[in-house]
Amino acid sequence: MQRESGEKALGAAALASVGQSLPHDSAIRHVSGSAVYVDDIREPAGTLHVVPGWARDATRGRILSLDLDPVRAHPGVVAVLGPSDVPGKNDVSPALGDEPMFAEEEILFWGQPLFAVVATTREAARHAARKARIEVEDLPPLLTVEDALAADETVLPDYQFRKGSPETGLATAGHLMEGSLRIGGQEHFYLEGQVSLAVPGEDGDMFVHTSSQHPSETQHIIARVLAVPDAAVTVEVRRMGGGFGGKESQANHWAAIAAIAARATGRPCKLRLDRDDDMIMTGKRHDFRVDWKLGHDAEGLLRVVDMRLFARCGYSADLSLGVVDRSMFHADSSYYYPDAMIHSRRLKTHTCSNTAFRGFGGPQGMLAAERMMDALAIRLGVDPLDLRKRNFYREGRDVTPYGMKVEEHATLHAIVEELEESSDYRLRRDEIAAFNASSPILKKGLALTPVKFGISFTLKHLNQAGALVHLYTDGSIHLNHGGTEMGQGLFQKVAQIVAEEFGVTLDKVKITATHTGKVPNTGPTAASSGTDLNGMAAKIGAETIRGRLVAFAAERYQVAPDAISFAGNRVQLGERSMTLGELAREAHLARIQLSAAGFYATPNITWDRPSASGRPFFYFAYGAACSEVTVDTMTGEMRVDRVDILHDVGHSLNPAIDIGQIEGGFVQGMGWLTTEELVWDDRGRLRTHAPSTYKIPTASDVPEDFRVALYASAGNPSPTVYRSKAVGEPPVMLAISVFSAIHDALANLNPGAIPDLDAPATPEAILHAVLSMKRSRAG
Structure with missing residues (x-):
């Protein structure tokens, strides 16, 4: 490698911290096993353990009866919770109210939780959850894209981009071509599974440690199910053992169950999904069927593209609006389409609700575009790279199907x-x-x-972020922001930015856990925007404090502001030099505020x-x-x-x-x-x-x-x-x-023949394509 x-x-700028290849802030703890994840937090005395229960023999059907007496009778069981035990709304959806915490009348997918067991040990809860007597009237499930299309079942309305006149383009293009591609989903397979620890406080307060990419949304949903104000719920996330989008909305369900268990029992409650249950109950990357048509000239220059994206979303909307939209935004990959129709359908199936995954729909749209390029190159007998370059965006051919200039x-x-x-x-x-x-x-x-x-x-509205920066009188800095650390190095990068602003070494910057009580109303750490948003918010907070220090020092020492610089843990004031801590102490005695909340909103965007x-x-x-x-x-x-x-x-x-x-x-x-x-x-x-x-x-x-x-x-x-x-x-x-x-x-x-290869290209899929090539040759 x-x-x-x-x-x-x-x-060209010489920077002390920014731009340096510094190790991840938790790298040593990661490899030594000392990094603390939610399941490593020392459990408070009396902690109970929560396990969701579900119908293992039913995929979709009406619930006829649910006998939980054998579950309650199991040794170690403290409580069994169902829909009637939810103090507020029985809903953990991010937006549309279509995801019950516990199914009430109908099971909509295999693995949907019906109840939760609270017990003195996790093992007792797991054994007890299997003792429920569940009678279900089976209903035929919709499972595939074709099932949903035949039933005309969707979780959201259809949506499309139109550019120019695609119908005219298809009618007048010199050459036409069409094809279809199936794109499989993907399991997040984070190393740390879904886990939350809820600790009840006084006056109905709830403190929750969770593995979530969106602590503020987790806070809002816990408040919803508990029927308390958002301010009564505090969510903290120090680190995740991977997220990849699987903890953007899907962590909320399990944190909320832990919280209602803590409310019901008055004791700390922890829920950590078993790996099998995690994979069964949580959403994946959306799988697609993409049907496409294109028109081109003799040289392979695209004239028109008509692309139909059929996404299997599962039983609820979850984040499918944004995910499938982004697949449409990237259905052009890097290529200019003079005329275009990009159409999408968000299909409902009786499977787990698909959700965010790294790339958020973009990979699926881009893969379809690249398949078109590969197929067209074979048809024309040209090098695929030459065809790609011929169709790249360039001057005068630089407007996307959604009208944005590249x-x-x-x-x-x-x-x-x-x-x-x-x-x-x-x-x-x-x-x-x-x-x-x-x-x-x-x-x-x-x-x-x-x-x-x-x-x-x-x-x-998600393109905003906040940060909280404190400068203490010893020159150390407390840093907090709304982004979450899932192993990607966000905390390290933001710390480098703050260290650069104050001219200090990284050991002076204390990285702290994401905390809804410090920075409120944050967006998710997603869309590759974690550093762009939170780094800029932290930079603005640090600049605010530094600006106050400069103004104070300029007046106190009678030096021009531009003669004051911060570097090497020291502040240069013209000919005078002092440590940052010394200046901070003097500013504090002069009643200068050494704390700032930075806020950043991405400019120049609208949709x-x-x-x-x-x-x-x-x-x-x-x-x-x-x-x-x-x-x-x-x-x-x-x-x-x-x-x-x-x-x-x-x-x-x-x-x-x-x-x-x-x-x-x-x-x-x-x-x-x-x-x-x-x-x-x-x-x-x-x-x-x-x-x-x-x-x-x-x-x-x-x-x-x-x-x-x-x-x-x-x-x-x-x-x-x-x-x-x-x-x-x-x-x-x-x-x-x-x-x-x-x-x-x-x-x-x-x-000259086009392989019939779908994704993923497993050995079985490759063999299928090999056989199709051999049949076409024999034909």
């Missing part, structure tokens, strides 16, 4: 050109052609695919969904990946031989963390597209609900030749914190290059 730190990408398309071109050269794409293309000509069984494939990913929440118009993204993050694979056409097995990545992070705040995010995102995307397959049986039961049946990538799946570099950016042209760019989600879509490379390898079996 080769890495390039990307120092050139840091810009202002930084030159960066896309520069990254692809540089990676094409550094990866030896053309030379390797020739070498692979020679290999395939002499190898009847093993086939190699190569693909270089781009990434253009919009950064901002498309719900405008009017009803009219499908505006500027939904502050900027785009760009990247490209070149992947080489070898496919065994006899077994369907596949190996990734080499990966080259060049990714744009603007001026990197921490190159080491950014490279780690790129590597991790790529591997997670590779898992989604190659090994991670979700399987429901014909009754609606999830069959892949444990590591034994669901395969995430392991160390052996990571390509041995893995080259990652940061693009030498001149800095984000948008005014982000230190001109950096987001890095959380965009790298997931770099893995599309692996899927395209597999497609490329299979295309060698029958030149």
Whole structure:
């Protein structure tokens, strides 16, 4: 594995903390096992344990009877809670009121909680939960996209983008082509499962430790089910053992159950889902069927695209409005569509409610666009990279299907050109052609695919953040903000920003847990915006305090404000120098406020969904990946031989963390597209609900030749914190290059034929495509 730190990408300014490859703030604790997660918190005396109960033999049906007496009689059981025990609303949905905490009349998916057991031990609660006597009248479940389409069942209204006149484009294009692609879902498989510890306080207060990406929403939902004001609930999150979107809305359910158990018993209550139950009960990445048509000229230049996105959302809306919208926003990938129709349907099925997942729908839309490119390249007999470059956004061809102008398309071109050269794409293309000509069984494939990913929440009000900064009289700094740390290095980056503002070393900055009592009404840590929003809010808070210090010192020591500087834990006041702590003490004695609440709202964005118009993204993050694979056409097995990545992070705040995010995102995307397959049986039961049946990538799946570099950016042209760019989600879509490379390898079996390959490209899917290629050749 080769890495390039990307120092050139840091810009010309000499910075002490920002731009440095500093270790994650919890790195040592992670590897030593001393990092405290929710399940590691010392349990208060008298803590009880909560386990949800569900009908293990029923997938969808009317509840005829529910006998919980055997559950109550089990040794160690303290309470059994159901819908009638919810003090407030029996609803844990983020918005639409369609997700009951406990099912009341009808079971809508296999695994839906009906009640909760509260016991003295977790083991007692688990055994007791299985003793319920449940009688259900089975109803036929809708399980697939086709089931939902036939029944015309949706969780939200249909939605579309129109650009130009797609009907005219299809009628007048010189050449037409169409196809269909199935895109599988993905289990989050965070290392730390869903877990919450609720501790009751006085006057109905509730303090909850939880593993949530959205503490404020968790607070609101707990208050809703308890029928108390939001101010009576405090939620704290120090760290998560992974989230990936699976704890953006789905953590709320389990925190709320723990809270009502604590209210009912008056004792601390902890709920930690069993891994199997976690996978059965919680939502996944949305799976899609995408049907597409395109019109093009003889050279492969696109004239029109008509894309239909059918998303399986599960039994409730959850976050499907935003997820499927973002799949539409990225259905262009990096390509200009003169005329376009991007249409979506959010389909209701009797399966778990699908939810946010890293990329938030963007990967699905982008994968469909890249499949179109690969299929068209085969049809025209041209190199797929040449076709891609021909259709890239460029001057005069720079307006998206949703009407936003792509202002930084030159960066896309520069990254692809540089990676094409550094990866030896053309030379390797020739070498692979020679290999395939002499190898009847093993086939190699190569693909270089781009990434253009919009950064901002498309719900405008989520693009805001707050931070709280305290400067103490010894020169130490207390830092708190609304973002959550799930291993991605957010806390470390924001600490570096604050250290830079005060000119201190990182040991002077105390990172503290996300806490709804310190920074209220926060948005989720999602949409790759954690550092953009919270880093800027913390910077503004630090600047406010520093500004007060400068004004105080300028007057006290009669020096010009521009003669005052902060560096090396000291403050230079003209010819005089003192420590930051010394100045802070003097300011405190002079009654200068040394605390500030920073607040930031992303500028220059707007999106009017009803009219499908505006500027939904502050900027785009760009990247490209070149992947080489070898496919065994006899077994369907596949190996990734080499990966080259060049990714744009603007001026990197921490190159080491950014490279780690790129590597991790790529591997997670590779898992989604190659090994991670979700399987429901014909009754609606999830069959892949444990590591034994669901395969995430392991160390052996990571390509041995893995080259990652940061693009030498001149800095984000948008005014982000230190001109950096987001890095959380965009790298997931770099893995599309692996899927395209597999497609490329299979295309060698029958030149001119298009492989019938769906995602994930498991060995079974690859063999299916191999057989289809052989049949088309025989035909």
